[in-house]
Amino acid sequence: MFSVAEATARVLATAAPLPAEQVPLTEAAGRILRADLTADRDFPPFARVTMDGIALAHAAFAVGLRTFPLEATQFAGEAPHSLRDPQAAVEIMTGAVLPPGTDTVVRYEDLTIRSPTAGSRIATLNPGLVLTCGQAVHRQGADRQAGDVLLPIGTRLSPAALAVAATIGSASVSVTRRARVAVVGTGDEAIPFTENPLPHQIRRSNGLMLQALVQQAGATADVFHLPDDADQLRQALPALLKGYDVVVLSGGVSKGRADLLPTVLREAGAEEIFHEVAQRPGKPLWFGQYPGGAVVFGLPGNPVSSFVSAVRYVRPWLRAASGQAPAPSEGAVLTEAVTFAPPLTYFLPVRLVSGPNGQLLATPQRDGGSGDLALLLTADGFLELPAARSAFAPGAVLPLLRG
């Protein structure tokens, strides 16, 4: 039986980046870049005025000048006016190009403008004003230079990244194609959730849960349900194994007589990479790969087992296959003593709160076991309690798996 670390390594070893595709930037939110995006111009592309006011030459101020005739008014988006008289100034707006011949901007609050004759305007600086050469000017290339890689391969297109891509004119971008996932529920006890169950039946819920989970991770997901019947499984599985990047099954991987999937998957040509992981919940986890086709996660059917296994193994696979670097690891502080004796990694459901000293505090939630679906409603995530230890004291810092 594999440890969680071994299982993780085997899962991630199968995750090569999926093919790239070109999409318009307007449809690229959340997608993962497959080519560096470089600055086509300096950032900013010109000496950019950052306040509304007047632009002047600091040298004129330095020799004592405090009154400046205004040669022009220049708005953002206009070609720059070149200062003709070095002792004059240009009225200027935020976002405009700094007029050639000027180097410093004085904001409106620090001056008054009067109009002694029709058509003439003169700005007078406030008494005692201190003026730094270059003030209120964002100089060309101050932030980034033309040719700099702004968004490297593997970047997720966040709102800010989209803005940067737009600024450099990336009207379309190369991104990783979304993973295509088949989510397959099993279990004859589970009827569609739109129907009324008999007393011994339950409604299906894992399909919807797993679909939402993989969609959050950027994949597309179709949901299927297959009966606990070897013939029907044998008939249905090949198309899924060939047609999808990932097949996520839930249920049917344990030791019961209805747990047909490990056998049927092998018969269908999927190669088993591991079956069973030293963890709770989720010990019966099955993982394999169809040569030239899908990777296959056989998640235990209990809702909490399915959820934890999807978050712990499927989500990192999808992230790796998207071309992103692994998520940075995160720790949280256990607030109560916990004992867990079996030699298994225990995923302890916890509620998270940001503590007064900036620590992330994790409080264990009542754990009704792997069938306790409602437990997931009060848990923000799981602490990963290593198999090698059984007693965990309050204050222990442990790896966090967010839900």
Place this chain on the structure above:
Amino acid sequence: MFSVAEATARVLATAAPLPAEQVPLTEAAGRILRADLTADRDFPPFARVTMDGIALAHAAFAVGLRTFPLEATQFAGEAPHSLRDPQAAVEIMTGAVLPPGTDTVVRYEDLTIRSPTAGSRIATLNPGLVLTCGQAVHRQGADRQAGDVLLPIGTRLSPAALAVAATIGSASVSVTRRARVAVVGTGDEAIPFTENPLPHQIRRSNGLMLQALVQQAGATADVFHLPDDADQLRQALPALLKGYDVVVLSGGVSKGRADLLPTVLREAGAEEIFHEVAQRPGKPLWFGQYPGGAVVFGLPGNPVSSFVSAVRYVRPWLRAASGQAPAPSEGAVLTEAVTFAPPLTYFLPVRLVSGPNGQLLATPQRDGGSGDLALLLTADGFLELPAARSAFAPGAVLPLLRG
């Protein structure tokens, strides 16, 4: 000029929950519930077997019995077999109803099954086995009782919440209608990002950024661009103020001569609630409301100002209008000394990392000012440095605004 706290209070005071609508559960991921969802049955709805093996009466074990003829095999989803002979057992699968007459499940690993004659099967428990009455049975109602509120009003439909809703048969759910947001860029210097700018022009980026930001918050967003021209603004604004829940403008709210929006918005009938907030970046922020129509955020046009203002004010408004409780506050630890003298709240761009003792560590990023769009690429969020203090020591815990 309002403080950040006052501005926040004024913004949130306008955020009544938007109307509710009924949607199929299959399309409800991420939506916010507008009616409690209660358990239609106990959780679990019957005494549920949690291991594959045999079900027996513990009383028989207690009087010394170790060998049990198997009366039947019962799979999950089947109506339960009632034990006829209290000294016999039923072969049973995970997820099945506990057979009436039995109370305890022994897993396969702890027994052997043989078939002395065709059609008869006998299970023998392993020598020395300890058996607890009720083991491997998830008793009816152990997690939740029928009638319990499982998902209260205001719950966001996470993958786990969707699963719970499915389990209780909520085929469609009442959720808050998505907020309809008009994102309106301004600024004559900004051309479409699909075009090549002249040296004094830049490409538009705020529209795409703000659209992605409000979509992440669950809203729909249409993007517009309007010129710095009073007549054209006057003509275009009324339809937006009447047709959307929120109008998010960027640019045109500062003190320059091209900053026409405060005046034109008032002329169009929008009531100003505040203009200017004691913060950097984003001081010129304008906020108002069109009676019977949209709330209006006039964000400063510099990209970083727009971004921070959207995250700090627009996003909480959308959250409140969705019917969710405010996001829990979060703090992070400053890793370097920072000085900021002006009497303004300073949103310090930071990179976040989870520290070895479970603290969230925030490292200041180079801050090129409100025009430094590329800065947003290295910042995971902003620490909110209060206006009343100017020196912040390493180790200080400060409120965190995630990007």
